[in-house]
Amino acid sequence: xxxxxxxxxxxxxxxxxxxxxxxxxxxxxxxxxxxxxxxxxxxxxxxxxxxxxxxxxxxxxxxxxxxxxxxxxxxxxxxxxxxxxxxxxxxxxxxxxxxxxxxxxxxxxxxxxxxxxxxxxxxxxxxxxxxxxxxxxxxxxxxxxxxxxxxxxxxxxxxxxxxxxxxxxxxxxxxxxxxxxxxx
Amino acid sequence: xxxxxxxxxxxxxxxxxxxxxxxxxxxxxxxxxxxxxxxxxxxxxxxxxxxxxxxxxxxxxxxxxxxxxxxxxxxxxxxxxxxxxxxxxxxxxxxxxxxxxxxxxxxxxxxxxxxxxxxxxxxxxxxxxxxxxxxxxxxxxxxxxxxxxxxxxx
Numbered sequence: 045x046x047x048x049x050x051x052x053x054x055x056x057x058x059x060x061x062x063x064x065x066x067x068x069x070x071x072x073x074x075x076x077x078x079x080x081x082x083x084x085x086x087x088x089x090x091x092x093x094x095x096x097x098x099x100x101x102x103x104x105x106x107x108x109x110x111x112x113x114x115x116x117x118x119x120x121x122x123x124x125x126x127x128x129x130x131x132x133x134x135x136x137x138x139x140x141x142x143x144x145x146x147x148x149x150x151x152x153x154x155x156x157x158x159x160x161x162x163x164x165x166x167x168x169x170x171x172x173x174x175x176x177x178x179x180x181x182x183x184x185x186x187x188x189x190x191x192x193x194x195x196x197x198x199x200x201x202x203x204x205x206x207x208x209x210x211x212x213x214x215x216x217x218x219x220x221x222x223x224x225x226x227x228x
Numbered sequence: 229x230x231x232x233x234x235x236x237x238x239x240x241x242x243x244x245x246x247x248x249x250x251x252x253x254x255x256x257x258x259x260x261x262x263x264x265x266x267x268x269x270x271x272x273x274x275x276x277x278x279x280x281x282x283x284x285x286x287x288x289x290x291x292x293x294x295x296x297x298x299x300x301x302x303x304x305x306x307x308x309x310x311x312x313x314x315x316x317x318x319x320x321x322x323x324x325x326x327x328x329x330x331x332x333x334x335x336x337x338x339x340x341x342x343x344x345x346x347x348x349x350x351x352x353x354x355x356x357x358x359x360x361x362x363x364x365x366x367x368x369x370x371x372x373x374x375x376x377x378x379x380x381x382x
Contacts, residue, residue, distance in 0.1 A: 109363060109370045112307035112336040115293035116368075117257035119340075120301050154257055154277035228255070228297060 121148060121227040124208070125183065126218055130167070132175070132182040135218070142183070146190050149227050156228045157192065159183045161201040164220035165213045173203035183223050252279035253317040258295030258305065263288045285313040288335065302328055302342030302352070310335025315355075319344055325351070332356040338370040 123145055125138040134142060149155045161180030163172040180199040188194050207220040256278050263274035266285040274294055280286070288294060288310045296304045300319040306312060311334040319326035326344040330337070332354060344351040354371060356362075361372040 108361065108372055109307075109336060109338060109365075111293070112305050112338045112370065113368075115258045115260070115295040115305035115307065116338055116340070117295040117297045117303050117305070119303070120297065152257075153259075154255070156255070228257075 118152060121145065121225070123225050123227075124219075124222045125225060127179055127221040127223075129164075129216055129221065130175070132178040134182075142186065145225060145227065146187060146192070149187065149192055150190065152227070155192065155196060157187060157197045158226040158228070159187075159197065159199045160224045160226075161199070162206060162208070162220060162222050162224070163204045164215060164217040165204045165207065165211055166216045167204075169203060173201065176201040176203045179221075179223050183225065251282045251317075253282050253314065253319075254280050254296040254298040254304070256280065256294060257297045258293065261289050261292035261308070263292040263294045263306075280314065282314060282317045285311070287311045298328065298342060300324075300326060300328075300343040302344060303340045304330065305338045307336035310337060312337055327351045327353070329353045329355070332360075332371055332373050334373050336370065336372045338368050340368050 123141065125142050125145075126135045127133060127138070128135055149157055159180045161176035161178070161183075163176045163179075165172075167175070177199075180201050184194075184197050184199050187197055204220070207217070208222065209217050209219050211217050211220065256274055256276055259274055259276045264287045265272045265274050265278075265280060266287060267281060267283075274286070280296060286294060286306060288306050288308055290308050292308055292310075294306050298304070298317065298319070299321070310332070312330060312332045314329075315331045316327060316329035324343045324346060325348065328339075328341075328344055328351065330339060330353070333356075337354070339352065339354055341349075341352040352369075354369060356371045356373050360374070363370045363372075
């Protein structure tokens with residue numbers, strides 16, 4: 045009898061030491077698809093986030109929400125695509141980025157795409173207005189070509205009025221020659 | 229307060245509820261099984277890509293699931309056998325402020341706060357009956373309401 049009690053209490057003690065009773069109630073600041081950690085702020089190097097379940101303790105609460113998680117929409121995508129000077133042609137790097145974004149659009153249920161064209165401050169306001177419109181239209185046409193429904197794409201153009209980098213007038217700046225693309 | 233401003237404000241307060249009724253606030257991005265949107269006296273079948281409005285009530289069948297993307301990028305998912313209402317929503321895309329109030333009466337619901345909570349964590353408010361299981365995983369707030377007896381509601 046005493047021996048059984050001793051065994052039981054040592055099992056309970058072990059469970060306590062393992063920390064599992066603490067884990068399940070703890071708040072983990074790593075998100076499933078948008079990892080935001082308080083730790084990252086103080087870390088210099090690249091942060092690797094494990095996608096595996098925690099090795100020490102199971103997370104029992106998560107199981108009952110598995111079904112609802114399947115209905116959670118994917119987070120919207122916000123990306124910039126950059127253009128060659130005075131043209132509606134994407135830079136080589138951006139052309140590759142565009143492929144990945146277009147693919148993401150096709151993989152979504154009921155996708156909507158918002159495309160906003162911009163220019164740098166080199167050239168007249170009027171020319172830049174037209175150029176930013178052409179850039180947005182070029183991305184729109186690419187999207188339609190790969191099979192995105194035209195009525196789910198909305199285009200806007202801002203000319204040189206909303207630079208990403210504040211340069212003053214008459215400055216060529218790659219980072220301002222862009223479309224902002226928002227996939228929802 | 230300036231009298232003209234006061235008048236504007238009181239006018240806005242009188243008119244606001246009238247406009248608020250029909251305001252679309254989110255888009256249906258995920259859907260499976262039967263899901264109903266209850267809007268005033270109407271019950272509409274949910275469809276992918278359709279907009280939901282403030283004050284809409286959402287009801288999922290035993291196999292139904294729905295996922296919403298709000299205009300501020302907040303996201304909500306409801307599992308089978310759920311009933312919830314989007315009791316309040318406001319979002320100003322210029323100031324990036326607003327509020328979301330969701331009332332969960334039954335089932336399982338997960339919410340990920342978007343821009344409304346960027347500068348104000350209190351902007352997202354999920355209410356649910358007292359005896360419910362709540363979990364916070366990463367940026368996801370989840371609640372499971374077992375409400376078969378309708379007890380413990382408050």
